[in-house]
Amino acid sequence: MDLSQLEQELGITFQQKDLLKEAFTHSSYVNEYKKSKLKDNERLEFLGDAVLELAVSQYLYRNNPDMPEGEMTKLRAAIVCEASLTVFAKQSNFGQYILLGKGEDKTGGRQRPAILADAFEAFLGALYLDQGFDAVLNFLNTHIFPTLTVDTSTSVMDYKSHLQEIVQQQKDRKIEYQIISEQGPSHHKEFIAQVMIQGEPAGKGNGRTKKEAEQKAAKAALEKKLPK
Template sequence: MTMNKKERHIKKGSYPESVHKRFADFEENIGFTFSDPTLLYRAFTHSSYVNEHRRRIHDDNERLEFLGDAVLELAVSRFLFETYPSMSEGELTKLRAAIVCEPSLVQFADELDFGRYVLLGKGEEQTGGRTRPSLLADVFEAFVGALYLDNGFDKVVGFLEQIVFPKVKVGAFSHVMDYKSQLQEMVQQSSSGQLNYRIVDEKGPAHDRVFVSAVTIGGDELGRGEGKSKKEAEQLAARHAISELRKTEGQAE
C-alpha cells in the first residue's frame, strides 16, 4: 500500500509528513499493511500526543489497548489449549499469565522496535516515555486490537505465530511452571528412588547454545528436554517425565 492510498483514509494534515513516512516504513518492516491505516496510527498514539494536538482530530490508543488485551488473552488461551493437551487448567492459567504479563509484552514490543513509532507529547518524550515498560506493553496490546479490527482474528493469530508462540514452544516461559518440584513430589509419593538430571548434549553455536537434559531415576531415563539454559532444559525434561509417568499410571493426559 502506497502512502497516497493511505492518505485517502486519513484526514489531510492530521499528521506531519514524517509520521506518514514512519508508518509506511513500519508496515514494510513488519510485512503487511493495514486496510484502514487510521487504526495503525491510533494504536501508536499516546494520550500525551493527543493532549498536545487538540486542534487536530486524534484518538489515543487506550480503547484499542482494552480490546487488544482481550483478543491477546483469547488467542494465547486457544494456542495453549490446543498445544498442551496434558496441562491442567491451573498450569494453563499460570503459563498464559506469564506470556501476557507486562515484562513479556515489553520484550515482544522491543523486538519489533515499537518504541520508535510511538507518537508522544514533548513532556512524555523528555521523561523517557518511549522506553517506559508500561507504555510499551500498552502499545503492544493496542496494536493487537488494531490488527484484529482491521484484519480479523486469524491475522492476529498469524502475527502471534511469528512473534510469541515460537518462544512458548522452545520453553521461554517454562520457568513459571515448576515441573521439577512436581516430579519430585510424584517420585517421593511412589518411593521410586533418587532423581538425577544431567546434560547429555549441547547444540548450536556458542552465542545460541541449546542444552539437552535427561532426567533419570535409578538409572532409567524418564524424559528429555531442550532449552536455552540448563535450568530450562531440566524443567522441560521434568515435564516430559511427568507426562510419561501419568501414562504409566493410567492417568488422563
C-alpha cells in the same frame, strides 16, 4: 510517523492505516497536539486485551493437552501480564514507533513498561479490527508464541516445575537432569540436557544455556507419555 517500515518488519499490511497509527498514539501526544484530531490508543488497548487473552487461552489449551485448568490459568496470567507484554513489544521494536508527547519522550517513555505493554495490546486490537482473529493468531504464532518456551520468561512457561508437580503425584518417583553434551566455542555454546525419571530417559532438549536445555527437556517429557 511512517509505519510502513514496521509493517515490512512484521510482514503485515494494514488496510486501515489510521487504525495502525491510532494503536501507536499515546495520550500524551494527543494532549499536546489537540488540533491533529488523532485518537489515543486506549480504546484499542481495551479491545486488544480481550483478543490477547482469548488467543493465549486457545494456545495453552491446544499445546498443553494434559495441563489442568488451574495451571493454564496461572500461565495465561503470566503471559498477559505487563512485564511479558513489555518484552513482546521490545521484541517487535514497538518503542521506536510510538507517538509520544515531548515531555513523555524526554523522560524515557519509549522504554516505559506500561506504555510498551499498552501499545502491544492496542496493536492487537487494531489488527483484529483490520483483518480478524486469524490474523492476530498468525502474528502471535509467528512472532510471540515461539519465544515463550524459555527465552522470554522462564516463569511464563516453567516446564520443569510443571513436570515436577506431575512426577510428585506418585510418591518415591525421582526426577533428575543431566547435561549429556556441550558443544561450540565459549561465546556460542549449545547444551543438550536429558531429564531422567526413575532412572529412565524421559526427554531431551537443547539450548544456549544449561537452564534453557533443561526446560526444553522437561517440555519434551511433558509432550509424551511419561513413564509409570
